[in-house]
Amino acid sequence: MDDIQAFARQVFASQPFSQFIGAELTQSSEDSAELTLSIRDHHKQQHGFVHGGVISYLADNAITFAGGLALGGNALTSEFKINYVRPAVGLYLVARAQARSVGKRMAICQCEIYAVDDDSEKLCALAQGTVVLAV
Amino acid sequence: MDDIQAFARQVFASQPFSQFIGAELTQSSEDSAELTLSIRDHHKQQHGFVHGGVISYLADNAITFAGGLALGGNALTSEFKINYVRPAVGLYLVARAQARSVGKRMAICQCEIYAVDDDSEKLCALAQGTVVLAV
Amino acid sequence: MDDIQAFARQVFASQPFSQFIGAELTQSSEDSAELTLSIRDHHKQQHGFVHGGVISYLADNAITFAGGLALGGNALTSEFKINYVRPAVGLYLVARAQARSVGKRMAICQCEIYAVDDDSEKLCALAQGTVVLAV
Amino acid sequence: MDDIQAFARQVFASQPFSQFIGAELTQSSEDSAELTLSIRDHHKQQHGFVHGGVISYLADNAITFAGGLALGGNALTSEFKINYVRPAVGLYLVARAQARSVGKRMAICQCEIYAVDDDSEKLCALAQGTVVLAV
Numbered sequence: 001m002d003d004i005q006a007f008a009r010q011v012f013a014s015q016p017f018s019q020f021i022g023a024e025l026t027q028s029s030e031d032s033a034e035l036t037l038s039i040r041d042h043h044k045q046q047h048g049f050v051h052g053g054v055i056s057y058l059a060d061n062a063i064t065f066a067g068g069l070a071l072g073g074n075a076l077t078s079e080f081k082i083n084y085v086r087p088a089v090g091l092y093l094v095a096r097a098q099a100r101s102v103g104k105r106m107a108i109c110q111c112e113i114y115a116v117d118d119d120s121e122k123l124c125a126l127a128q129g130t131v132v133l134a135v
Numbered sequence: 136m137d138d139i140q141a142f143a144r145q146v147f148a149s150q151p152f153s154q155f156i157g158a159e160l161t162q163s164s165e166d167s168a169e170l171t172l173s174i175r176d177h178h179k180q181q182h183g184f185v186h187g188g189v190i191s192y193l194a195d196n197a198i199t200f201a202g203g204l205a206l207g208g209n210a211l212t213s214e215f216k217i218n219y220v221r222p223a224v225g226l227y228l229v230a231r232a233q234a235r236s237v238g239k240r241m242a243i244c245q246c247e248i249y250a251v252d253d254d255s256e257k258l259c260a261l262a263q264g265t266v267v268l269a270v
Numbered sequence: 271m272d273d274i275q276a277f278a279r280q281v282f283a284s285q286p287f288s289q290f291i292g293a294e295l296t297q298s299s300e301d302s303a304e305l306t307l308s309i310r311d312h313h314k315q316q317h318g319f320v321h322g323g324v325i326s327y328l329a330d331n332a333i334t335f336a337g338g339l340a341l342g343g344n345a346l347t348s349e350f351k352i353n354y355v356r357p358a359v360g361l362y363l364v365a366r367a368q369a370r371s372v373g374k375r376m377a378i379c380q381c382e383i384y385a386v387d388d389d390s391e392k393l394c395a396l397a398q399g400t401v402v403l404a405v
Numbered sequence: 406m407d408d409i410q411a412f413a414r415q416v417f418a419s420q421p422f423s424q425f426i427g428a429e430l431t432q433s434s435e436d437s438a439e440l441t442l443s444i445r446d447h448h449k450q451q452h453g454f455v456h457g458g459v460i461s462y463l464a465d466n467a468i469t470f471a472g473g474l475a476l477g478g479n480a481l482t483s484e485f486k487i488n489y490v491r492p493a494v495g496l497y498l499v500a501r502a503q504a505r506s507v508g509k510r511m512a513i514c515q516c517e518i519y520a521v522d523d524d525s526e527k528l529c530a531l532a533q534g535t536v537v538l539a540v
Contacts, residue, residue, distance in 0.1 A: 017178055043152055044151045053188070053193075053195050057192065079484065108353045110398075130535070236531070265349060265488060312421045323462025327459075349487060350487065
């Protein structure tokens with residue numbers, strides 16, 4: 001169990017885009033993953049909210065890691081869907097993904113993305129997607 | 136018509152995340168938009184392919200602009216779905232979104248994302264989503 | 271609160287397709303709804319499993335009612351996504367939908383569909399969608 | 406090619422739910438399928454429009470057949486997403502699905518659903534989903 005989580009951290013650390021955007025893999029379990037991103041001005045869109053593309057990156061990648069941990073190997077998100085439910089403002093974003101159904105080579109995961117401020121945590125987006133083991 | 140396209144270019148230029156990630160709004164019409172991104176190493180995941188989060192940003196934003204142009208104002212993507220169909224490798228990515236149904240305040244758009252190399256253009260992802268006029 | 275639930279039951283009873291397919295509105299709360307369907311041979315596809323279209327009907331409609339209850343009025347599902355996670359076999363299907371985010375005119379709902387047998391209840395599908403108040 | 410289309414017609418004819426709901430497989434090619442449904446009162450919801458569940462059945466099944474034809478075998482829809490864009494009224498519904506990306510065991514398909522009247526054909530819904538070969 002520890003091995004697969006160490007493997008997840010190593011895979012995450014070897015993703016140049018995750019480094020570039022500034023995300024961290026802050027929690028993981030045998031079937032879940034949490035990514036955290038400190039909100040910077042360069043993450044924003046024209047109205048000062050976090051760009052949807054940043055939120056969709058977090059959903060995509062948290063889903064990949066939750067699914068990969070549940071499947072026990074190198075995995076990728078083959079598809080997902082996201083609903084944005086509130087403009088994302090605050091100090092940081094937290095994406096929590098959970099495998100809800102796990103087969104031999106495929107897992108279905110759901111992800112909640114929260115905007116966190118000093119004293120609040122508000123749901124910003126809900127996502128659902130498919131993770132498959134990389135061949 | 137020219138005014139709304141100039142407005143779209145101005146909105147795009149005022150998106151810090153689009154600048155940060157290096158995307159360009161390369162085409163627009165009264166109901167479509169094309170974004171282009173030169174692929175850099177910092178866009179990649181652990182296997183050297185473009186990270187799904189970059190592709191989902193392109194889909195989200197191309198859909199926003201196609202929908203906003205069709206609706207004639209400031210708009211945002213309220214939800215979308217993406218299927219990744221092939222690992223994205225090449226010189227650049229092109230995302231082409233088209234409004235397929237346009238109401239007073241809501242448009243449904245589809246988007247195709249291609250990976251382009253010296254001599255080929257390959258479909259990497261298909262997306263579909265909802266754009267709503269910002270209040 | 272009772273009024274809106276009585277209204278939900280009345281709306282459900284006035285849906286000819288829900289009667290035709292044989293579904294029942296078996297539970298409801300201020301932001302959730304449960305539909306139940308006794309599995310009959312005419313619900314099946316070529317392999318003897320319940321047809322995906324039956325499951326997607328349950329997801330669509332359970333989401334509509336959960337969202338409509340949360341929004342407090344006549345509502346419709348404007349879009350949804352479904353992942354089938356296991357062939358549906360058993361005595362009946364139960365679809366449980368919950369509003370996860372509720373605005374003035376729009377709610378985002380998630381739905382789980384279970385296949386129930388004498389002694390087991392197995393997750394068959396997961397769905398997520400948008401409900402809007404009918405004008 | 407004819408063989409796979411004859412196989413598709415045979416599979417369709419052996420789906421009890423497709424018979425029950427009254428759908429027909431009216432066209433097929435090597436990578437596309439068209440289903441047609443004559444609208445009856447029992448297909449409707451409380452406002453007299455065709456129920457979303459009927460439309461989602463058509464999307465699900467047209468996608469299955471387009472993908473199965475492209476993959477050359479018995480297939481199933483593993484997930485899909487649908488946007489309803491207009492209330493469905495008219496004489497019949499036509500769902501046209503096309504495989505947009507075809508791998509060895511998986512195809513991504515898009516589907517358009519039209520409501521057809523004596524003198525008009527109006528887009529009612531857009532769908533996109535994944536089809537996988539049955540093992």
